Amino acid sequence: MKKLVGNLLYGQSGGPTAVINSSAYGVITEARRQNEYIKDIYVMKHGIEGALNENLLKITDKDDENVELLKHTPGSAFGSVRHKLPDFKEDDSKYVRLLYIFRKYNIRYFLYNGGNDSMDTCSKIAEYMDTIDYDVRIIGIPKTIDNDLPFTDHTPGFGSAAKFIANTVMEVHYDMLAYPKGKVTIIEIMGRHAGWLTASSALANLSGFGPDLVYLPEVPFSIEKFKKDVLEVYGKKKQCLVAVSEGIMNEDGVFISSSSGMKDAFGHFQLGGVASKLAQTVQNDLGISSRSVEFGSTQRAASHLQSLTDVNEAIKCGEEAVKGIISGRNKVMVVMRRSSEEPYNIEYGFYDLLAVANVEKKIPANMINKDGNGVTKAFIDYALPLIQGENKSIFVNGVQQFSKFK
Amino acid sequence: MKKLVGNLLYGQSGGPTAVINSSAYGVITEARRQNEYIKDIYVMKHGIEGALNENLLKITDKDDENVELLKHTPGSAFGSVRHKLPDFKEDDSKYVRLLYIFRKYNIRYFLYNGGNDSMDTCSKIAEYMDTIDYDVRIIGIPKTIDNDLPFTDHTPGFGSAAKFIANTVMEVHYDMLAYPKGKVTIIEIMGRHAGWLTASSALANLSGFGPDLVYLPEVPFSIEKFKKDVLEVYGKKKQCLVAVSEGIMNEDGVFISSSSGMKDAFGHFQLGGVASKLAQTVQNDLGISSRSVEFGSTQRAASHLQSLTDVNEAIKCGEEAVKGIISGRNKVMVVMRRSSEEPYNIEYGFYDLLAVANVEKKIPANMINKDGNGVTKAFIDYALPLIQGENKSIFVNGVQQFSKFK
Numbered sequence: 001m002k003k004l005v006g007n008l009l010y011g012q013s014g015g016p017t018a019v020i021n022s023s024a025y026g027v028i029t030e031a032r033r034q035n036e037y038i039k040d041i042y043v044m045k046h047g048i049e050g051a052l053n054e055n056l057l058k059i060t061d062k063d064d065e066n067v068e069l070l071k072h073t074p075g076s077a078f079g080s081v082r083h084k085l086p087d088f089k090e091d092d093s094k095y096v097r098l099l100y101i102f103r104k105y106n107i108r109y110f111l112y113n114g115g116n117d118s119m120d121t122c123s124k125i126a127e128y129m130d131t132i133d134y135d136v137r138i139i140g141i142p143k144t145i146d147n148d149l150p151f152t153d154h155t156p157g158f159g160s161a162a163k164f165i166a167n168t169v170m171e172v173h174y175d176m177l178a179y180p181k182g183k184v185t186i187i188e189i190m191g192r193h194a195g196w197l198t199a200s201s202a203l204a205n206l207s208g209f210g211p212d213l214v215y216l217p218e219v220p221f222s223i224e225k226f227k228k229d230v231l232e233v234y235g236k237k238k239q240c241l242v243a244v245s246e247g248i249m250n251e252d253g254v255f256i257s258s259s260s261g262m263k264d265a266f267g268h269f270q271l272g273g274v275a276s277k278l279a280q281t282v283q284n285d286l287g288i289s290s291r292s293v294e295f296g297s298t299q300r301a302a303s304h305l306q307s308l309t310d311v312n313e314a315i316k317c318g319e320e321a322v323k324g325i326i327s328g329r330n331k332v333m334v335v336m337r338r339s340s341e342e343p344y345n346i347e348y349g350f351y352d353l354l355a356v357a358n359v360e361k362k363i364p365a366n367m368i369n370k371d372g373n374g375v376t377k378a379f380i381d382y383a384l385p386l387i388q389g390e391n392k393s394i395f396v397n398g399v400q401q402f403s404k405f406k
Numbered sequence: 407m408k409k410l411v412g413n414l415l416y417g418q419s420g421g422p423t424a425v426i427n428s429s430a431y432g433v434i435t436e437a438r439r440q441n442e443y444i445k446d447i448y449v450m451k452h453g454i455e456g457a458l459n460e461n462l463l464k465i466t467d468k469d470d471e472n473v474e475l476l477k478h479t480p481g482s483a484f485g486s487v488r489h490k491l492p493d494f495k496e497d498d499s500k501y502v503r504l505l506y507i508f509r510k511y512n513i514r515y516f517l518y519n520g521g522n523d524s525m526d527t528c529s530k531i532a533e534y535m536d537t538i539d540y541d542v543r544i545i546g547i548p549k550t551i552d553n554d555l556p557f558t559d560h561t562p563g564f565g566s567a568a569k570f571i572a573n574t575v576m577e578v579h580y581d582m583l584a585y586p587k588g589k590v591t592i593i594e595i596m597g598r599h600a601g602w603l604t605a606s607s608a609l610a611n612l613s614g615f616g617p618d619l620v621y622l623p624e625v626p627f628s629i630e631k632f633k634k635d636v637l638e639v640y641g642k643k644k645q646c647l648v649a650v651s652e653g654i655m656n657e658d659g660v661f662i663s664s665s666s667g668m669k670d671a672f673g674h675f676q677l678g679g680v681a682s683k684l685a686q687t688v689q690n691d692l693g694i695s696s697r698s699v700e701f702g703s704t705q706r707a708a709s710h711l712q713s714l715t716d717v718n719e720a721i722k723c724g725e726e727a728v729k730g731i732i733s734g735r736n737k738v739m740v741v742m743r744r745s746s747e748e749p750y751n752i753e754y755g756f757y758d759l760l761a762v763a764n765v766e767k768k769i770p771a772n773m774i775n776k777d778g779n780g781v782t783k784a785f786i787d788y789a790l791p792l793i794q795g796e797n798k799s800i801f802v803n804g805v806q807q808f809s810k811f812k
Binding site: 012015016046049073074075076079080081082163166167168170171172174175176177178179180203204206207208209293294295296297298300301302303304305307384387388389390395396397398399400401402404 | 418421422452455479480481482485486487488569572573574576577578580581582583584585586609610612613614615699700701702703704706707708709710711713790793794795796801802803804805806807808810
C-alpha cells in the first residue's frame with residue numbers, strides 16, 4: 001500500500017450527543033500522534049456545509065485547552081448540519097466544489113462523525129472521489145443517542161443519554177411519590193423509530209424507581225390497551241409512571257403524537273407532544289390526575305451526567321478511525337463488537353459504509369416483554385454496561401466549562 | 407424555662423426540593439444527639455395528613471442506611487401533602503384530632519418542613535395548642551425551590567434548583583448552537599409569582615452560554631416588547647435563547663400561560679405551557695424557527711446535581727431547628743442571614759412564624775435590568791455562592807441510590 005501523506009478533515013453531522021466531542025478529542029489527539037502521515041488537522045464548521053463554504057478551522061497548539069475540554073462539552077463543538085447531498089450522477093456541482101476544497105487543502109483523510117444520514121453522505125463522497133480518481137480515504141465515526149446504527153454493538157452517545165434518562169426517570173418517579181393522591185406521570189423520550197432510549201428508562205428499576213409501563217415504537221400502540229394497562233397499575237399502586245417514545249405509532253403506522261406535520265431536511269416528520277396527549281387521555285377518559293414531562297434536548301446534551309464508559313468508547317472510536325485511515329481503510333464506519341459479556345469488553349473494527357447508510361437498527365423482539373409494555377432482562381443485560389462510571393464535569397464557580405473554538 | 411421531655415414529630419409539606427431530605431437528615435441526627443430531651447423521633451407520612459390519619463413512622467437504628475441516603479434523595483422521602491387547615495375557630499375537628507395524636511404519642515416537639523403554606527399550617531396548629539394549653543413547641547424549617555420566603559437570605563432547595571437550571575440552560579444553549587440555521591429556543595422555568603429560579607438561568611452566562619433574554623413574573627410581560635427583544639438579539643446573533651418564568655403576567659395581571667384553569671388545594675392556578683405559546687408566536691409572527699423546552703419536575707428533583715452548599719445549609723437548618731426547639735424556641739421559622747459576602751457566610755436564626763406565613767418574597771428591583779429582560783450583577787452576586795460545590799451522588803450500577811423508608 002502506498003504511503004499517503006496529507007491533511008485530515010473532520011466534521012460533525014446530525015443531532016448532537018453528550019459525547020460526540022469526545023470522538024473529536026480522540027481524532028485530534030490520535031492524528032497528532034500520526035504526524036508522519038497527517039500534517040494538518042482541519043475541522044469543518046457545521047459539517048459538510050463548512051467544507052462547501054470553505055469554513056474550515058485549523059487545529060493548532062493554541063487550541064490545547066479547548067481540545068482537552070471536548071471531553072466535557074455537549075452539543076457539537078464545531079457545529080453540525082443536516083444536509084443531504086444529491087446523487088452526483090444527477091447533480092455533481094457540490095461534489096466538484098468539495099473536490100476543489102480537498103485539492104486546495106490537500107485533504108487525504110476525511111472523517112465524518114454522525115448517524116445514518118451522515119454515513120449516506122460519506123458513502124456518496126467516497127463514491128464520487130473514486131470515480132474521478134482523487135486519492136482520499138473516508139471513514140465514518142458513529143454517533144447517535146438513538147443507538148439505531150446497524151453492525152455495531154451500540155453507538156457512542158447512547159450510553160450517556162441512557163444514563164441521564166435512567167437517573168432522571170428515577171428522580172421524577174421519586175418526586176411523584178411525594179403526594180398521597182395518585183398521579184399518572186407520562187414521560188416522553190426521544191427516538192423516532194427505534195425505542196432504545198425509551199427502553200433505557202427501565203434501567204431505573206435497578207434502584208426501585210423505574211417506569212411501570214414502557215411503550216416503544218417497535219410495538220404498535222393501542223390507546224385502549226394503554227388505558228387498560230394504566231388502570232391495572234393504578235389499581236394496585238395508586239400511582240403509575242409511564243415512559244413513552246415520541247415515535248409510537250398505531251397498527252396502521254400512524255404516529256400517535258400531535259405531529260405538526262413539519263418535515264426536516266431528510267424528509268423525516270418532526271415529532272413531539274405524545275406524552276401530553278396521553279396525559280389528557282388519562283385525565284379525560286380515566287378521570288385520573290395526570291401530567292406529562294418531556295425531556296427534550298436535555299437528554300442528548302447532559303454533559304454533566306456523561307457515562308464514563310461512553311466517553312471512553314467515543315474517544316476510542318475517534319482514535320480507531322485515525323488508525324484505520326492511516327492503515328489504508330476506506331469507505332468504512334468504525335464499529336464496536338462486544339467480545340465478552342463478563343467482564344464487558346469491546347473490540348473495535350470496521351464495516352462497509354454503504355451497508356450502514358440509511359439502515360435503522362430496532363430493538364429485537366427478545367428484549368421486549370410479551371405484553372409489549374416493558375423490556376426483558378436481555379435488554380437490561382445489554383444496556384447496563386453502557387451507563388457505568390461517571391465522567392466528572394469541570395465546574396468553575398458552580399457552572400461547567402465547555403470548549404470555545406472560534 | 408421548664409425542661410420539656412417528650413417525643414418529636416417531623417413532617418414534609420408542599421412541593422419537593424432536591425434537599426428537603428437533607429433537612430430531614432439534619433433533624434434526625436441532631437434529635438438523636440439531644441436524647442436528654444427527645445426520646446423518640448416520629449415522622450408523619452405525607453405531612454399533616456399523616457398526623458391526622460395516625461400514619462406515623464418511628465425512626466430507629468434499623469433506618470441508619472436510609473437516614474444516611476437522605477442527603478442524596480430527591481422528592482419527599484416521607485411523602486408530602488398540600489392540605490390547608492381550616493380556621494379552628496370555625497371548625498376545630500382536625501385540631502382536636504391532632505391534639506389526640508399529640509397526646510397519644512407524647513409529641514412535645516413539632517417540626518414542619520415547607521414553604522409559605524406550610525408555615526401557615528404551623529402557625530395555626532401553634533395557635534390552637536396555645537389556646538387549649540397543650541405544651542408543645544413548633545418550629546418551621548424552610549424549603550422551597552422558589553426562594554420566595556421572607557426574612558431569610560434564601561431558602562434551602564433554591565441553590566440546587568438554580569445550579570441544575572444554570573447548567574442545563576448552558577447545555578441547551580450549546581446544543582442550540584450546533585446548527586447553522588438560526589433558532590429561537592424558549593425555556594420555561596418554574597416559579598409562580600417570584601422569578602428567582604428563572605433569574606438563575608443567567609448564572610449560565612458565567613460560562614458564556616447563558617440566556618439572551620430573561621422574563622420574570624416581577625415585570626409585566628408585553629408580547630410586543632418580547633417580539634421586539636427577540637428580533638433585536640436574533641438580528642445580531644442569528645440565535646436567541648430565552649428563559650421565561652411559568653408565572654409571567656401581562657400588565658393587567660393575567661397569566662400569559664395557557665392555563666388549564668385548574669386550581670390546587672390552596673386555590674393557586676396551575677400553570678404551564680407559556681414557552682410553547684411564545685415559541686408559536688415567534689414562529690407565526692416573526693417567521694423564525696422556534697422550539698420550547700420545559701424543565702418540569704426535573705428542576706426540583708435533580709439529586710444528581712445538588713449544590714453542596716445547599717445540601718449543607720439544608721442539613722444545618724434541620725439541626726438548628728432541633729437546637730432551637732430544645733432551647734425553648736416556639737412559633738418561629740429557622741432563617742438564614744448572610745453575615746459576610748467575602749467570604750460568603752451564613753448565620754442561622756429564627757423569625758416569627760406568623761410574619762412568614764403567606765408572604766411571598768419577590769426579586770427586588772435592583773436585581774432586574776432596566777429593560778426588564780435580564781438580571782443585574784446584584785442578582786449574580788447574590789445567587790452565585792448558593793450553587794457552589796457538588797454533592798457527589800452515590801451510584802451503584804450507574805444509577806443513584808435513594809432512601810427507601812417503609
